[in-house]
Amino acid sequence: MIIVLPALLLMAGLLAGGETTVSNETTAPPQTAQSAIPAELKDRLKRELAAKYGEAQRARIERGIEQAAGLWRADDGSPEAFAAFARDNFIADPAALSENFQHFQYAFEQLGGYLNEMGRELRHWTDLDVGPLLPIDRIFAAYDPGAHLIEDLFSNKAGFIVLLNFPVTTLEERLKEGGKWSRRQWAEARLAQQFSKRVPAEVNQKISTASAEGESYIAEYNIWMHHLVDSQGQRLFPSGLRLISHWNLRDELKADYNDPKALAKQHMIAKVMERIVTQRIPKAVINNPRVDWEPFANTVRPAPKEEIETVGQASLPAKDEQAGMPVPQPEPDTRYAHLLATFQAVRLADPFSPSMPTHIARRFEEGRELPEARVEQLFKDVLGSPLAGRVAALIEQRLGRKLEPFDIWYNGFQPRGRYQEAELDAMVAKKYPNVAAYQADIPRLLTGLGFTPERAKYLAARIVVDPSRGAGHAMPALRRGDKPHLRTRFEKGGMNYKGYNIAVHEMGHNVEQVFSLYNVDHTLLAGVPNTAFTEALAFVFQARDLELLGLAKPDAESERLRVLNDFWMTYEICGPALVDMAVWHWMYDHPQATAAQLREATVAISKDIWNRYYAPVFGRRDVVLPGVYSHMVNLMMYLPDYPLGHLIAFQIEEQIKKGKSLGEEFERMTSYGSVAPDLWMEHATGRPVSAQPLLRATEAALK
Ligand SMILES: [Zn+2]
Secondary structure: OEOOOHHHHHHOOOOOOOOOOOOOOOOOOOOOOOOOOOHHHHHHHHHHHHHHHOHHHHHHHHHHHHHHHHHOOHHHOOHHHHHHHHHHHOOOOHHHHHHHHHHHHHHHHHHHHHHHHHHHHHOHHHHEOOOOOOHHHHHHHHOOOOOOHHHHHHHOOHHHHHHHHOOOOOHHHHHHHHHHOOHHHHHHHHHHHOOOOOOOHHHHHHHHHHHHHHHHHHHOOEEEHHHEEOOOOOEOOOOOOEEEOOHHHHHHHHHHHHOOOHHHHHHHHHHHHHHHHHOOOEHHHOOOOOEEEEOOOOEEEEOOHHHOOOOOOOOOOOHHHOOOOOOOOEOOOHHHHHHHHHHHHHHOOHHHOOOOOOHHHHHHHHHHOOOHHHHHHHHHHHHOOOHHHHHHHHHHHHHOOOOOHHHHHOOOOOOOOOOOHHHHHHHHHHHOOOHHHHHHHHHHHHHHHOOOHHHHHHHHOOOEEEEEOOOEEEEOOOOEOEOOEEEEOOEOOEOOHHHHHHHHHHHHHHHHHHHHHHOOOOHHHOOOOOHHHHHHHHHHHHOOHHHHOOOOOOOHHHHHHHHHHHHHHHHHHHHHHHHHHHHHHHHHHOOOOOHHHHHHHHHHHHHHHHHHHHHHHHOOOOOOHHHOOOHHHHOOOOOOHHHHHHHHHHHHHHHHHHOOOHHHHHHHHHOOOOOOHHHHHHHHHOOOOOOHHHHHHHHHHHO
16 A cells, blocks of 8 residues: 555645545535636636737636636635736746746645655654654644645635646546647646645535544444354354454455355355345444344344453443344444435535536546546446356356355465465565665565666665554655655564565555656656556565565466456456445435435445346346445445556556566656556557456466
8 A cells, every 4th residue: 555645645636525534414505616706807807818918828818717716715805806816927928837837846846745754754653663652643643734735825826826827627638638748738737637626624624524434433343253143043253253344254254265164154244244235234233242143034132141252442332232122223324324424525525626526526537537437338348248257157166066146255266375474474584684674675676576786776775664563555755855665564573474575565666656756757747647556566566575585486377366366356346346436426316315215225226236247147136245345435436446456457467578577667657657547558558448458368367
């Protein structure tokens, strides 16, 4: 993963209306953002400036006046003040415009770069394993020095100068015209994009609150597995196993393939998931080790005393909810109330985002820069592929039974590791007893991946390794002169294999971050098109971690299994991504809906997607499992990024295998900067973003 601080996501135009956040007191119709500038004045100014600067400037003048007037509020100044501002700040002379562009670019690199650095250093104690945490560290960590940057730039009029002089483009324009644009035009588009909306702080706050509330709801949503009983009252799962929905439930289901009681356990987990989606789950069984639950008959009774587990930090429901009632009270659509609340909150930003007036538009046009219809088509290319049936047949063969709906999470293609984890741990700990040892080894790791010694040295000098408190992450630099940071865990006895595997992944991020900042021709274009690209590039490194330890390359058979595993995972996650998208459309179509209505709609949508794409392969209808992902509750349509990431990773990997060397290809690709995804991919591989490389590799793996 990478961590970019919120203010800078905003600067990079990545934050779709405040990406975090659910509070449902907002059923009133959204507030409207009315321009404080009368139409008559805008027309007069357009005529006046066109007369002054000539017809050749008319299109620029009209666009600039509309853009600046569109976001000008009464507290920015009177209409007369706006007129004076426009007269004083419209730049007609191309040389002067060019100079202004350079100064904006320089200032934004410094602002972004130093704010990022400040944020990083304020999180020094919380992010790094450098000593005990003090209460004050959490305050510093939560403080975002760039939180008010964009609003400040509107207030001091810098943002309005941008709007008056540089075009705010729509995604449609960037896609249609972008191929013919100069690099400077792309950089101008990125500059203006940062001021394409002006969401009031109180709206952003409501969005953050809604998302944070959804997040804490999910964070507490555990199932105590030992308290699931079958119709005979048998407990299938060991005591102490507390699984968070949906991540742990799914991972347990995957791990159970190797269990003698696989089928019974997996059926039970799938039933639990179904009850969560339909909200027929008894409220009393959520995060509660004091009751037993039989999920098929859906009955609850108090757990025998000797089976009650220590609950540690888990918060328990009030006593009266724990009793054994013959008809247990279902969870009262809380899951959907949270989802609805995020919708109601982000919708408040719509009127302040004139060029992307819905959250759906902002997600696709701003965050991903791929039109929704195209993303949908990519997923349908995978879901509708006849290869799914062929892979399914192979899975049936390997399992020796007909497929069950939960086999959508089949993981038996994953090649068994040739090395024991303990063996690897020992090897890694010896190699990397501390941070300095990994830092010193970076040039060797990079030449091992295929970078020239000169490039490896150049990169190693620009990456700082830190001991991480959490699992690990990469933190980019946003200003030339600053360095990306690689964070991974070092245990007492040195690094373990898991930490090493993460370090290699993060190093992939860091190398991309160095090239995409230091090598791009305009710093306004620093980066890659979107998150899916970032992750795909890091996976290129991570997939080679064992080779870098001097262990054998994967053989043809394990490579074949890896491809089949990737195909099945992509096929699986395309469904939930389509559910996420369809549910957001339904909410926009039914803004007055209740949580119960949203639940009915989500269940119907999940079944519909299942029936269309999975039922023909699984021979079973009306399954709701595609609706179980917890991301849907608070992350506001994040799920499509997963399948996109898989597809992009395949495309990049295919090109790297074709190229002369990994080092050369990686540098060439990542030095191109943040243009539209298809343009980036055409430059990288000669083709737009496509599902074909994954499908081709799967076809070959089936032979
Ligand atoms: Zn990552």
